[in-house]
Amino acid sequence: MLIPAEYRLINGNRLDAVPACLYRARANSHARQLARADWLIRERDSGNFIATMQGSRVHFMNRSPAPQQWLDAVSELLASADSGFAYLPLSGLNPLLDELGIDAEIYGRQTGLPAVAEPVQLEYAGRDCFRRPLWLAYDAAKAWGRMQTAAAADDVRLQAISGYRSVHYQMGIFRRKSARGIPLHDILAVNAAPGFSEHHSGRAIDIGTPGEPAAMESFEDTVAFAWLQRHAATYGFRMSYPRGNAHGISYEPWHWFWIGGDQS
Ligand SMILES: [Zn+2]
Structure with a gap:
């Protein structure tokens, strides 16, 4: 063991x-x-x-x-x-995008989203709110732990809804939706193409708080969200998709990305 x-x-x-x-x-x-x-x-x-x-x-x-x-x-x-390599090669994406009929270059240009490499190793960061193991990149895991502790000291409970998600996990979403007859264009309106989700990096966390539905816009009315707006930058986190963001991604007050520069 x-x-x-x-x-x-x-x-x-x-x-x-x-x-x-x-x-x-x-x-x-x-x-x-x-x-x-x-x-x-x-x-x-x-x-x-x-x-x-x-x-x-x-x-x-x-x-x-x-x-x-x-x-x-x-x-x-x-x-x-x-191997000592920190990331998997991005070339692994090509067969997946080919299967979906997505041109990586055109997609990247239209959305302004970069392709995101997956770390070879991810750190265990406890369990998410669904009791699944939560995996994060090493530094992001440490920063998340410090931020959660600091919030708790202010009587604010931050829960992880989701952390690292693999390119294959994202691919599964596309395959299931396609099988239900949903056109690619409509899937891309709500899901980043496989290889282009910040969750592949292990540095993105969907954050929630007890008693709130996961990943809903109403999160913006919670004490937890107000706390994040005030303090998350101190721990190196920023909200990726505010209202009217340039990527055309719908507003996601729950989605935070560790950019580093943790000052805690
Ligand atoms: Zn997210």
């Missing part, structure tokens, strides 16, 4: 690894394997559980012998963790 200081989300191109103790098995037959493991290895595209690792030993879940492509992907993931 890992100790909390070792908790990370580690990204490879096709797979990621997360602490096994933070996730529940989806099938009973996997529960024991997961309970004994240090790491859970998932397919990024589907979220399917592929294997566990105990020490340096890899145990595949359903597939024995494991197909060669999974062995290769696991090797690639382990190499990614040790």
Whole structure:
């Protein structure tokens, strides 16, 4: 079992690894394997559980012998963790955008949004308001912790609704909406294209407060929002999408981005 200081989300191109103790098995037959493991290895595209690792030993879940492509992907993931590279290459985006029929250059020009690289490693920052593990970039996680503590000292409770989200997670939103017949144009009006969401960086947090619906404009009327407006900059956070922002993204008072320059 890992100790909390070792908790990370580690990204490879096709797979990621997360602490096994933070996730529940989806099938009973996997529960024991997961309970004994240090790491859970998932397919990024589907979220399917592929294997566990105990020490340096890899145990595949359903597939024995494991197909060669999974062995290769696991090797690639382990190499990614040790590579010293801070970010995954942006070239991984191309097949996803091609599938959706989005031209990255045109999209970037129209929205003024840059492509956002995903960190290879993300830090565990506790759980979000849905009890899911919250993953953030290292410095953003530290700043978020300090800001939450400072707010609590002022009797204001800040909760994370969502932190890091992968390119594949964003892709899943597009695939599901497309399958329901929603035109691409309409999806892009409310969701950033995969690869262009600030959440991929691990530096964006959707912030809420108890008793308020998540990610609704009414958040702007809360004490928590007033506190953020006054103090968030001290911790290096700014609101990305104020009313009438140049990206044409609808007003999101809950979405804050860590730009650094934490003065706390
Ligand atoms: Zn957001």
